[in-house]
Amino acid sequence: MRAPDRGPLHFGRMRSVAITRDEVLHVARLARLALTEEEVERLGAQLSAILEAVGKVAELDLEGVEPTSHPLDLANVAAKDEPRPSLSADEVFANAPDREGNFFRVPPA
Secondary structure (H helix, E strand, O other), X not given: OOOOOOOOOEEOOEEOOOOOHHHHHHHHHHOOOOOOHHHHHHHHHHHHHHHHHHHHHHOOOOOOOOOOOXXXXXXXXXXXXXXXOOXXXXXXXXXXXXXXXXXXXXXXX
16 A cells, blocks of 8 residues: 555556546446545555556466465364264253243244
8 A cells, every 4th residue: 555645556566557537436436435536546546556466467377277266275174074962852851941742832923
């Protein structure tokens, strides 16, 4: 992010591409945002920098690179789903105010 008075945003040696004021206002209108003139200028520079960075990714040779949604391997940390003993029906209904067979009895809605 850049300070408001330092000019265009830079990513390394990449200089931001130009995005027009009308394009910023169009995006703001789609997002239902009311922007000040200062915000229009700042967001224009930031959006241009984002587009420049995305453009650089498009230049990469990605032959043989598997698509991914996350840069790190994710592991499932949940315990294995294995059958195990559970409560008996009498234990389940021990504190129930009313029971009908193997069901909780509740007042009608």
